[in-house]
Amino acid sequence: MIYLELFLTFFKIGLFTFGGGYAMLPLIQEEVAKHQWLDANTLIDFVAVSESTPGPFAINIATYLGNVQGGLTGLGPFFGGLLGSACATLGVVMPSFIVILIVAGIYEKFKKSRIVKGVMSGLKPAVIGLIGATVLSVFLTVFFPNGFEFTQFLHAPVYILLATVIVSLVLIFKKLHPIYIVGISAIVGIATGYIFGL
Numbered sequence: 001m002i003y004l005e006l007f008l009t010f011f012k013i014g015l016f017t018f019g020g021g022y023a024m025l026p027l028i029q030e031e032v033a034k035h036q037w038l039d040a041n042t043l044i045d046f047v048a049v050s051e052s053t054p055g056p057f058a059i060n061i062a063t064y065l066g067n068v069q070g071g072l073t074g075l076g077p078f079f080g081g082l083l084g085s086a087c088a089t090l091g092v093v094m095p096s097f098i099v100i101l102i103v104a105g106i107y108e109k110f111k112k113s114r115i116v117k118g119v120m121s122g123l124k125p126a127v128i129g130l131i132g133a134t135v136l137s138v139f140l141t142v143f144f145p146n147g148f149e150f151t152q153f154l155h156a157p158v159y160i161l162l163a164t165v166i167v168s169l170v171l172i173f174k175k176l177h178p179i180y181i182v183g184i185s186a187i188v189g190i191a192t193g194y195i196f197g198l
């Protein structure tokens with residue numbers, strides 16, 4: 001049954017990823033590919049959409065995938081999609097909710113423990129590695145969808161590479177608020193889509 005599958009899949013994603021958001025993306029990509037729910041390009045497109053909408057990244061993706069997959073059942077797009085969204089969203093949120101309840105009750109007692117400090121020290125580089133893997137995966141999917149070849153640097157749309165560099169420099173040196181960057185990027189993306197027919 002798709003609803004139980006959605007719940008259990010996103011429960012596993014929520015349970016075995018630390019750092020939230022982008023740290024979850026490698027596992028989300030793996031699970032989505034395994035279940036053949038979305039292709040890689042559609043998932044990357046939805047990553048962009050979920051980053052420009054309110055709410056946590058993983059919850060947005062879980063809600064969307066739950067809606068799409070649940071809507072394919074006999075309950076129809078509306079009720080099936082609603083139930084699928086609820087199951088996937090509940091699945092991704094439940095592990096954090098349970099763990100935070102447990103940790104909040106015992107952390108004060110054990111926060112000075114060498115074991116707890118060791119665990120926290122070990123988790124930090126793991127989270128950085130997961131986020132780095134996500135950045136690389138998204139980069140390769142966007143710029144090299146058919147595999148890496150040096151000649152693609154000559155054919156890659158110049159405006160995408162230029163926009164990436166400009167946005168990165170603005171974020172580094174001007175400290176412009178990310179909301180402005182998202183809004184401006186959306187407008188530029190829509191405009192170039194119409195201009196270049198993408």
